[in-house]
Amino acid sequence: MEELLAQLRSANPGVPDEVIWQFLQRRLHGENREYPASFRSLLDGKNRPDEPASMQPAPESFQLRSRCHCGKCKVVWDLDAHHLRVTRCYCPACRHHQASSFASYLATGSPENGMPQFTGDVTKLQHVCDVLGSVARLMCSRCFTKLAVVPDSGARAGEVLLCMGSVEDDSIPDEVALKWQTCHEDWDHASEPSWWRAKPATSMLLRRSQLLKGACSCGRCSFEAKLLPGEAQHCYCRLCRQMSGSVAQTWVPAEKVHFRWLRSETLRLVRTTGHGQRHLCTSCGTVMTIVYDSQPDCIWPAAGTFDDTQLAEASSKDLMWYRVIHICCAYMQPWYLLPDDRLPRLKYAG
Ligand SMILES: [Zn+2]
Ligand SMILES: [Zn+2]
Ligand SMILES: [Zn+2]
Ligand SMILES: [Zn+2]
Structure with missing residues (x-):
């Protein structure tokens, strides 16, 4: 697969990777363009009761990677799984900033988990979240990928909440991802659009x-x-x-x-x-x-x-x-x- 990708890249200079990847996926999957209406997740089947062998206990810690779209802003972070909480903030401020139905965060519990240093040119936007109060929103200055939110004050001051959309999927162990599918906090759910x-x-x-x-x-x-x-x-x-x-x-x-x-x-x-x-x-x-x-x-x-x-x-x-x-x-x-x-x-x- 990697070899095929490399061939397509060199034959199509200047074409974004995403387009090449989509082309390749279509080729591989042919006309089968739709998942059945029962499809719920890409890990479907890994958590079925008839496949107990695939369920390992979630690791105590793992290395998470986050990356912006243009690739300039990155972070690799060793995280203690016990401190992590997946949250969805439906507050209007978070929803409108992310132009989504809810903002997806991984609350890292730092400073226990330390403080990550993003490479690249990161813009800090002074903003608010109705739940967290005054926050700094971190974005890539070049491609505007949303990277993280850091509250300025209150009980969570300084805690890094990573924006889940820019977390690299393959850096999350399957067992952890399966747990997060059902185990998450909803903030201000009444504001769901x-x-x-x-x-x-x-x-x-x-x-x-x-x-x-x-x-x-x-x-x-x-x-x-x-x-x-x-x-x-x-x-x-x-x-x-x-x-x-x-x-x-x-x-x-x-x-x-x-x-x-x-x-x-x-x-x-x-x-x-x-x-x-x-x-x-x-x-x-x-x-x-x-x-x-x-x-x-x-x-x-x-x-x-x-x-x-x-x-x-x-x-x-x-x-x-x-x-x-x-x-x-x-x-x-x-x-x-x-x-x-x-x-x-x-x-x-x-
Ligand atoms: Zn899209
Ligand atoms: Zn970028
Ligand atoms: Zn604006
Ligand atoms: Zn919010």
Whole structure:
């Protein structure tokens, strides 16, 4: 496999690794593009009762690796497993910064675990979390991968909470990942956005008519678009994971003629793959949209940027989504368990 990857890389100079990897995966898996509706996790089967041999006790300590998308910011960290807690923060501040349904953190219990030193140029954004209080959010200055959150004060002052989206999957032992699938803390769960567990409505109403506003976490970039009723794609690819810091980002298509920027002081459109670009706020780092080269009339804002109040009002109309799918599930983090929602699960992009 490595050899094939190397061959493809040298035959396709300048093509991002992610694109080459997806091409290879498609070749290997042929037309079998979908997981069954019962698929929950990439470690499915390893924890079935009929396979006790695969279950080893979780190690006491292990070496965790975290890496940003451009590869400049990295950390390797020897961690004591007893101090680790996987948390999901649904507070609006964390959700909007990561433009996701919840922020995914690995609370490391440091200083017991020491303090990691990221290589590369790390930006510190002074921000808040409704649970942790005042925090510094650490991002790669170049690619805006979300790396970690460090509270400034209170009981957890100085504790490093690594953003799970940038943790390298193969540095988490399977036994630990299996435990984290079900063993995690939820913070401010009442603030979960309605689109995260949405099911498609049975109505065949396809005309988008309701306007929604969205904004980055600092508010310097905002938009308005006709989005509802609409389609929602929960994407678990590496880029969505790293640039959000969380487990997935949800994308909702809008026609460009019905999308407009209200504020764009710090907005930048950056090429993130060989086939698409993303709008992000250079002040706070929130990733706001995807624009695909092959869809010049369409723009995909991240549901994580949507205005919560407006969304709550819209959801009462019960006709929000006509298609909801999970995509790029082949890149899902092994510690994540998909909800038992029976929605379609594509292995790669939709
Ligand atoms: Zn980077
Ligand atoms: Zn929070
Ligand atoms: Zn911003
Ligand atoms: Zn993605």
